[in-house]
Structure formats: C-alpha cells, structure tokens
Amino acid sequence: MDILTLSIILVIVLFGLLLSGLWVGFSLMAVALVAMELTRPGLAGAVFATKVWGSLNIWDLTALPMFIWMGEILFRSRLSSDLFRGLAPFTRRLPGGLLHANILGCALFAAVSGSSAATTATVGRMSLPELKARGYDPQLAIGTLAGAGTFGFLIPPSIILIVYGAATEQSIARLFLAGVLPGLMLAALFAGYVMIWALMNRDRMPAPAPAPSWAERWDAIRALGPTVALIVAVIGSIYAGLASPTEAAVIGVVGALLISGLSGGLDMASAKDSITGAAITTCMIAFILAGASFLTVAMGYTSIPRQLAAWIGDQGYSQFALLAALLVFFIVLGFFLDGISIVVLTTSVILPMVMAAGIDPIWFGVFLVLVVEMSQITPPVGFNLFVLQSITGRGIFQIARMALPFFLILVLATAILSIFPEIALWLPNTMLNR
Template identity: 55%
Template sequence: MNDIAIMSLLIVTLFLILGSGVWIGLALSGVAWIGMQLFSSRPAGDAMAVTIWGSSSGWTLTALPLFLWMGEILFRTKLSQDMFKGLAPWMQRLPGRLLHTNVIGCAIFAAVSGSSAATCATIGKMTLPELKQRGYPDDMVIGTLAGAGTLGLLIPPSIIMIVYGVSADVSISHLFIAGILPGILLALLFSGYIAVWALRHPDQIPPADTQMTFMQKLKESSSLIPVVLLIAAVLGSIYTGFATATEAAAVGVVGSLLLAGLQRSMNWQTFKESLLGATRLYCMMALILAGAAFLTLAMGYLGLPRHLAEWIGSLGLSQFQLIVILAIFFIILGCFLDGISMVVLTMGVIMPTVTAAGIDPVWFGIFVVFVVEMAQITPPVGFNLFVLQGMTGRQLPYIARVALPMFLLMVAGVLIIYFVPGLATWLPLHMKL
C-alpha cells in the first residue's frame, strides 16, 4: 500500500474507534499499534511500553497537574464574588459598562487558572446572575462570556501551552511569555467589540449604579489584592528566571491553598474535591498524551510525517497559504475533538512541515492556541458551549450563535499576529530565562 492509502486507512480506523465510544487515549494507542503491526517491521509491544512510560514520566509534564490543581482550588473559593465586587466600580463609565467584567474577569482568572472551561465556569458563576439581575441582554452576556472564557488558554499559565510544549519540544517558559501580548490583544478586541456594540445600542444598556469616589473604588477593589499577588508570584517567578514553569506551578498551588484558607473557604471536603478533580482531569490528559506519543512514534516508523512534509513542500505554498490551510484544518478538527486531543494528535505530523516552512515554533504555538480557542466555541464539541449550556439552560445552537462575533474576532486576532509576528516573538527574545 502507498502512503496515502495507509494514512487514509489509519484515519478511518481512528474515527471508527472514536465513534464507538472508546476513550481517546486508548483509541490513539490502538491505531498506533495497528499501524506498526501491519505496516512496520518494528515490534509494536515493546515500542508501546517504552513510549507510554517515557511520555508519562517526563519531568516537564509535572507542571500540568499542579496548574490543574491550582485552578480547581481557586474554582472552589470566594474568588468569583470578590472579583465582581472589585471590578464593577471601574466599569461604570465604559461603553457597555458591566459587560466588560466578563472580559476583564476572564483575563484575570486566566492568569491563575490555565483552563478555558474553568475560567468560563468561574467567571460565569460571578457575572451571569449579577448581569441578569441588572437587566443586561442575555445575547451579549452569554456571547461575550463564551469568547472571553477562551482567554484561559492564551493568557499564561496555559494548560494547552504545556501540552504543545511537550508535544513539539518547545520551551514552555518561552510559550508562556509569548502568550502575554496576544492575550492582551484578544482581550482588547473583545472589549472593543462590547464598546462599539454599546454605542450602537445605548437603549439596551442599563443605567450606571451609584457613583463612587476614587477612594471608594479603591476600597471596593481591595478584594482583588489576593489574586493579583498570586498572579505576580506565579508569573513573576517565571519571567524573572527565578523558577521554572513546574516550580512556579508549585508556588501557585501553595498560594491558592493560602488564599482559600484566608477566605475560610478551605475545609477537608473542599481540599479532597479539588485534589480529586485535578487528578481525574490530569489522568485523562496523561492517557491522551501517552497515546499520542505512541501514535507519533508509529507514524515516524511508517515515514508518514516526512512524506506529508515533502508533499506539502512540493505544492509550493507560501507561509500565509500554509497557515490558512492549517487554520481551516484545525477549525474543522475542533468540531469533533477537544483542544488537547487536537494538539497531541497532529503535532507529530505537522511540526516537520512547519519547521521546513521556516515558521518559528514559538509563534506557531501561539497560533495553535488561537485556533484551539476557536474550537472551544464551535459546535458540536465546544467545551465552553457545554459549560454555558449547563449554567444557563440554553441550547447549544443558541449559545454558538451569540458567540459567533467572538469567533470572528479570534480570526482577526490570528491575522494580526501573522502580519505582526513580533506580538508573539518579541518578549521571548528579549527576556532572560
């Protein structure tokens, strides 16, 4: 069989296994075993054992469960109520007023979470009842929250950046730093959209709350101090070179435990739930990463990545054309797979092509995060859509429709970082780690 026939057979087999309800990690391992057993002279058994153990025991991956645990702890604290109380006084004079709490709240929580679903759920718990009570339109409240929740993937520390860094062998610290300016850019695009919409529909924005003096605003914002200090401790330790991403994750866990204790929201039940929640999520991710590592090895023995890279290279595509094709590919893939599965499933095949095209792997990591963000709000498998469906009781088609402007703003964000790549590459080049 030729390479195209082998690749087609493996892809069909993968989707058949996934469609039968088998866990993604096991499906990836199964397809890899079939590929090696049928089309390679290398014995599949020992290759599977060595690869799965190696991918599961790497030190770099240690940051992942720690950041997950930090997010789980903070999700169970009083952080959401304190954040709204601290942010609301400063939003009253902006066009769109308290709608901006969705964006700014998500941007702040993203800097201590790393998970899109956790960011969306935590800030949704804060803003949905408050904005509904004040009379803000549901379409804008839900739509902006769906989009802003994806900032949990882009603003460091980001779980998907850790997964990409491990899969593509790229510095996680460099990826974290590279995500700062694109994250701010996307947050500004979201807030800019809210402001323009509010100026065009002033009748749908409720009147401002009671005016406060500057000192009163500062007093209300004192509740933000703990989370700001935690952000400074986690990210500052990375950016100053004082700690690696893994060590910074440990700092974040200790800080979040202290924060929960000071808020009197930490008890044995909360501690146990947060630990079990992070363990379950990490085990799911670790199984997917292990299966993807074995599939990458199998594809390497079959020579498929090299042949695919040579074939794409023979098409004579420009960098822009290649990026457009990859963006469309990831958006379509995101309709059926979650972000982590998308990254680990494709990096082994795509990275040789990306490297051959002269694309910076750190910049490409930010691009991948952008398109994975889009997948979070595209049906039928959009995690943020599921989170909001559970919180609002609305149907998925409705949530996807009101989130469409946010999707288009993410497309604009991808175009901006393509034509201004320094937004993603300047900071990693000029900061000593």
Template identity: 60%
Template structure:
C-alpha cells in the same frame, strides 16, 4: 504497504474509533498499535512501553497536574465574587459598563487557572446572575463570557501550552511569554467590541447605576490583592527567571491554598474534591499524551511525517498558504475534538510540515492555541458553550448565535498574529536577550 495507502487507512480507522465513542486516548493507542502491526516489523510490545514511559516521565510535565490542582482549589473559593466586586466600580465607567467584567475577569482568572472551562465556569457563576439581575442584554452577556473564557487557554499558565511544549519539546517558559501579548490583544478586541456595541445599542443597556465615590472604588481594589499577589508569585517568578514552570506551579498551589484558607473556602471536603478533580483531569490528559506519543512513533516508522514534509516542500507553498490550509483543517477538526486532543492528535503530522516551511514553532504554538480557542466555541463539541449552557440552561443554537461576533474577533486576532508575528515572539526574544 505504500504510505499513500497507510495514511488514509489509519485516518479512516481513527475516525471510526472516535465516532464509535471510544476514548480519544484509547483510540490513539489502538490506531498506533494497528499501524505498527500492519506496516512495520518493529515489536509493538517493546516500543509501546518505552514510548509511553518516555512521554510521561519528563520533568516538565510535572507542572501540568500542579497547575490543574491550583485551578481546582481556586474554583472553590470566593475569588470570582471578589473579582466582580473589585472590578465593577472601575469598569462601570466605560460604555458597556459591567459587561467588561466578563472579559477582564476571565483575563485575570486565566492568569491563575490555565483552563478555559474552569475560567468560564468560575467567572460565569458570579457574573451572569449579577448581569441578569441588573437587566443587561442576555446574548452579549453570554457571548462575552463564553468567548472570554477561552483566554484560559492562552494567558499563562496555560495547560494547553504546557501540553504543546512537552509534545514538541519546547521551552514552557518561552511559550508562556509568547502568550502574554496575544492574550492582551484578545482582551482589547473583546472590550472594544463591547464598547462599540453599547454605543450602537444604547436602548438595550440598563439604566446607569449610581457610581461609587473614588474612595470606595479604591477601597474595593483590595479585593483584587490576593489574585494579584498570586499572579506575581506564579507568572512573575517564571518571567524573572527565579523559577521553572514546575516550581512556579508549586508556588501557585501553596498560594491558592492560602487564599482558600483565609477566604473560608478551604475545608476538608473542598480539599478532597480539589484533589479528585485535579487527579481526574491530569490522568485524562496524561493518557492522551501517552496515546499521541505512541501514534507519533508509529507514524515515524511509516515515514508519513517525512513524506508529508517533502510533499509540502515540492508544492512550494508559501508559509501563508500553508497556514491558511491548516486554519481550515483545525476549524473543521475543532468541531469534533476537544482542545488537548486536537493538539496532540495533529502535532505528529503538522509539525514537520511547519518546520519544512520555516515557521517558528513558538509562534505556531500561539497560532495553534488561538485556533483551539475557536474550537471551544464551535458546536457540537464546544466546551465553553457546554459550560455556559450548564449555568444558564440556554440551548446550544442560542449560545452559538450569541458568541458569533466574538468568533469573528478571534479570526481577526489570528490574521493580526499572522501579519505581525512579533506580537507573539517579541517578548520571549527580548527576555532571552535580557538574560
């Protein structure tokens, strides 16, 4: 059957499967099998097992469940409380005061979590009650939390960067390096907005609290020591070239267990819960990776990616025009798919187009993650909105309005990344040269 018929037909079937409530992974496997049976002579019973095994047996992928387990362990510790009390004396000196705890707290926790939802939930469970008790404006409090939680997708060790790296066969270490400066850029944008908002809305800010002395402020910094040491152990070992991503993940698991033990959060019950949580999430992601890999092979037999790449080449679109089109595509898809599904579902088609346009795949990975961050904030499937809703009980419409300014800032970050690609690629290139 002609490719022009094959593509739309399978796309329609996939939308039908997803809309019916079938698991994303099973939808991908089913569509891939249907495609091969209808449009290829290749034996499905031979291709599927070999493809699934190849996709899941890569050594790089072993870092994924370890980083997820690390985040599950830390989720059950006093880490969020220590972050709040360690940062608050210092951030209270800025316009916006403790609102910055959401941003910087999420940024720091992202460096040992890798998960957007876990970051928002962990920091939010501590910060939101404290901000509410002190009388901070609720929309800016909830909006900054939901938006800052997305940093868990970008700041290494990002689970979604691991998934992207495995699916596109890129270095996880380089992707981690590429995510550092864009993550800092977003932190700076969010904090700058809070400063401006606080200066323009002084009547919505609570009365300033008595400042702690420099001695007490310095004393509270020791609360940040465990997480700083863990970040150095995990991320520093990768950047310094001492460990692979998998070895760094092992360091992270051991370090998080030590933090949990000494903080009193490690019990037999919490240990089993962390294992179950990590196993549940890891199996879900692994099944989606398997389905996406099989769909990629199925589409390869059809020739769709090659045809699309050739079509893009004949249109002679500039890289900027292609990126604009992809941005619109991902903004729409992000309303209906979670981040990991969005990445795995699209890479088989999008990556050949991106390569044909001469766009760096490391840079595109960061560009894609920024779009996925926005997807975490867009209803009806905005995961971070669900997390904050679970903490506060507020409805999705209210939270969507609260997060709107940060949504615009994420779009602005994408524009800056596009105009200045060095934001993402400078560090991995520099580190490669240094080594």
C-alpha cells in the same frame, strides 16, 4: 498497501472510535495499534511500552498537575467571587458596562488557573446571574463569556502551552512569555467589540450605573488584591528568573491554599474535591499524551507524515498560504476534537513542515493555541459550550451562535499575529536573551 488507502483506514478508525464515545487517549492508542499492525506487525507491544513511559517521564510535565490543582482550589474558594466584585466598580461606566467584567474577569482568572473550562465555569457562575438581574442582553453576556473563557488556553500559566512545550521540546518559559501580549491583544479586541456593540445598540443596554464612590473603589481594590498578588507571585517568579515553571506551579498552589484558608473560603470538603478534580483532569491529559506519543511513532512507521510534508513542500506555499491552510485544517479538527488532543495529535506531523518554512516554533505555539481556542466554542465538541450549557440550560448550537462574533475575532487575531509576529516574539526575545 498504498498510503492513500492506509490514511483512509486510519481516519475511519479514529473517528469511528471517537463517535462511539471511547476516550480520546484510548482511541489514539487503538489507531496507533492498527497502524503498527498494518505496517510493522509484531513491533506494537515494544513500541507501546517504550513510548507510553517516555511520553509521561518528562520533567516539564510536573508543572501540569500543580497548575490544574491551583485552578481547582480557586474554583472552589471565595477568591473567585471576589474577582467579579472587585472588577464591577471599574467597568460599569464603560460602553458595555459590566460585560467588560466578563472579559477582564476571564483574563485575570486565566492568569491563575491555566484552564479554559475552569475559567468559563468560574466567571460564568458569578457574572451571568448578576448581568441578567441588571438587564444586560443575554446573548451578548453569554457570547462574551464563551469567547473570553478561552483565555485560559493562552494567558500563562496555560496548561496547553505546557503540553505543547513538552510535545515539541520547546522552552515553557519562552512560551509563557510569548502568550502574554497576544492574550492582552485578544482581550482588547473583545472589549472593543463590546464597546462598539453597546454604542450601536443603546436600546438593548440597561441605564448607565452611577459612578462608584471612593469607598466602593477601595473595597474593589482590596477584593482584587489577593488575585493580583497570586498572579505576580506565579508569573513574576518565572519572568524574573527566580523559579522554573514547575517551581512557580508549587508557589501557586501554596499561595492559593494560603489565601483561600485565610479568607475562610475553602473547607476540608472543598479541599478534597479540588484534589480529586485535579487528579481526574491530570489523568485525562496523561492518557491523551500517552496515546498521541504512541500514535506519533506509529505514523512514522507508516511514512504518512513524511510524504504529507513532502507533498506540501512541493506545492511551494508561502508562509502566509501555509498558515491559512493550517488555520482551516485546525478549525475543521476543532469540530471533532478537544484542544489538547489537537495539539498532541498534530504537532509531530505539522511542526517539521512549519520549521522548514522558516516559522519560529515558539511563535507557532501561540498561533496554534489561538486556533485551538476556536475549538472551545465550535460545536459539537466545544468544551466552553458544554460548560455554558450546564450553567444556562440553553442548547449547544444556540450558544455557538451567540459566540460566533468572538469566533470571528479569534480569526482576526490569528491574522494580526501572522502579519506582526513580534507581538508574540518580542517579550521572550527581550527578557530571555539578555
């Protein structure tokens, strides 16, 4: 069977299974099984057993369930509501007012949860009713939340950066450091857009709020204190070289439990729910990783990745042309797959040609996460859109239209990162090469 025919068959099988509603992990396993039977019949069982075990028996992945659990604890505790209350006095006098609390709240919560969906749900449940009551434009309020909710993928401790690091055998500590400045840049771009929109649409903004008193500011600082302390404990321990990402994840869970327990925001029922939620999410990711690992080996037997890489190499693309082609490729995949599936499904094929083009794999991890963030706000499989649909009751495509400006800002951010790669590489090169 020629390569083109085999590729068409595998693509049809993959999207047929996904459209049927079969879980992504099992769909990847089924495609791998078809590929193995068409190219190396009889080997599928042994390869499946070996690769599934090997894909999950990775020390770096032990950080994954702990960071997920930390996010689940914060999601169910009073700490998340204190976050919005603490940011409000410092943002309401800016052009755009409390809309900036959406952006900053997502950035801060992303730094202690690592999950895009958890960030969107937590901040959205706090901020959207408050913004609606104060007369803010609902389209921009929902759009800022959809866009800023994607920070959970980029700002460390990012679950998807852990997955990328495990799949590509890259340093997770370096990836975490590489995500800091691009995350801050993206937050600044979002805030800049909100300011410009507010200045150009003064008639659609509520009346300016009075300046906060010093008592309000002090209360806000006290409300933000636990969240900032947890961020410093988790991220600071990694950057200072005091803890590995796995050890920092344990610090985060212990800190979240202590803070939630002392504040009275976590009861026994919520604690059990947090463990259940973390277990469900971890198992989902584990199935995807196992299926993608099996598919990676199966694709190696088909020689499709090798021939695809050779074909792209023969085109003589420059680095920028290659990145532009990959940008379009990942955006299209984002219409049909979630972010983690995109990363684990494509890295084995894409990374060799990326490295052959002289592109740093740490930098490419940040680039990939930025592009994957776009998949969170593109229908029909954008997870952030599903979360906001459940919160607002609006349609998926209606929310996607509200998020469109922030999708375009994400495209702009990838362009800036491509032109100035040191935005991602300066921090890990400075702090870890000393």
